[in-house]
Amino acid sequence: MSGSRETVGKTITVAAVLCIACSILVSAAAVSLRSTQQKNKALDKKKNILAAAGLLEEGADVEAVFAEKVKIKIVNLGKGTYNEDFDPATFDQRKAAKDPDTSIKIPSGEDLARIKRRATVASVYEVYDNGQLKQVVFPVHGKGLWSTMYGFLALEPDMRTVAGLGFYEHGETPGLGGEIDNPKWKATWVGKKIFDDSDKMSIDVLKGQTVAGSPKIQYEVDGLSGATLTANGVEDLVRYWLAEDTFKPYIEKIRQRGA
Ligand SMILES: Cc1cc2nc3c(=O)[nH]c(=O)nc-3n(C[C@H](O)[C@H](O)[C@H](O)COP(=O)(O)O)c2cc1C
Numbered sequence: 148m149s150g151s152r153e154t155v156g157k158t159i160t161v162a163a164v165l166c167i168a169c170s171i172l173v174s175a176a177a178v179s180l181r182s183t184q185q186k187n188k189a190l191d192k193k194k195n196i197l198a199a200a201g202l203l204e205e206g207a208d209v210e211a212v213f214a215e216k217v218k219i220k221i222v223n224l225g226k227g228t229y230n231e232d233f234d235p236a237t238f239d240q241r242k243a244a245k246d247p248d249t250s251i252k253i254p255s256g257e258d259l260a261r262i263k264r265r266a267t268v269a270s271v272y273e274v275y276d277n278g279q280l281k282q283v284v285f286p287v288h289g290k291g292l293w294s295t296m297y298g299f300l301a302l303e304p305d306m307r308t309v310a311g312l313g314f315y316e317h318g319e320t321p322g323l324g325g326e327i328d329n330p331k332w333k334a335t336w337v338g339k340k341i342f343d344d345s346d347k348m349s350i351d352v353l354k355g356q357t358v359a360g361s362p363k364i365q366y367e368v369d370g371l372s373g374a375t376l377t378a379n380g381v382e383d384l385v386r387y388w389l390a391e392d393t394f395k396p397y398i399e400k401i402r403q404r405g406a
Contacts, residue, residue, distance in 0.1 A: 195315040199299035227396030260289030260387035289384025291377040294318030306398040324377030352382035
């Protein structure tokens with residue numbers, strides 16, 4: 148009897164020691180890997196920005212290309228001015244969107260991207276070549292069918308023509324809404340005009356395919372078959388982020404600068 152009690156006691160002790168040892172191991176691994184994970188996350192973000200700008204070449208040194216060509220600025224949304232209060236290298240837009248001091252609630256009638264809150268400022272990535280502005284990459288996000296889709300939209304210096312679009316995080320269904328990652332679909336955005344000649348927001352993701360010869364072809368993008376809700380979400384988030392309350396005043400400033 149006392150032998151079996153001893154065995155139970157020992158078993159519990161061994162299990163407890165094992166649990167403690169394992170949890171120490173896991174915590175140590177989590178702590179020691181955190182900085183590597185953060186570095187990888189930052190590198191991945193830069194890769195996605197360069198990809199949207201069409202500057203991600205096979206085997207290229209992402210850090211070097213980014214440092215040479217991209218200037219990160221923080222912009223006051225709805226005003227278009229630069230904001231110097233935040234460090235562009237460390238500014239975290241998602242965190243800022245949750246902090247009441249640096250964010251606003253979006254009135255439901257205006258919440259085209261269906262994100263409820265947004266930061267009052269945002270990063271923009273100005274791409275230069277020999278001192279000349281070549282593109283601006285805008286961070287954009289909004290709801291698809293199942294998830295919030297996070298991506299980057301690059302515009303040519305006319306601030307009207309799409310240079311590239313890509314998403315780096317979403318939870319849409321592979322093969323349906325997940326087709327937003329299909330390079331062929333992303334390519335259909337390139338060259339499309341967001342605004343018409345009188346500067347009216349005109350980009351239009353169709354339900355179905357574009358038709359050559361359509362009078363509005365320069366504003367029209369192919370829909371996603373079986374995933375119209377996700378495709379509509381992409382149109383809505385592009386429209387939301389390039390509007391008067393968000394990046395449009397900055398867009399106008401860039402145009403004036405170019406002129
Ligand atoms: C399991 C499942 C997953 C789906 N995933 C998506 C999706 O990721 N994006 C989307 O727009 N529609 C998705 N749909 C389809 C939508 O419910 C809806 O039918 C579709 O968006 C309508 O587009 P269509 O008119 O082009 O068919 C899914 C449907 C099912 C049953």
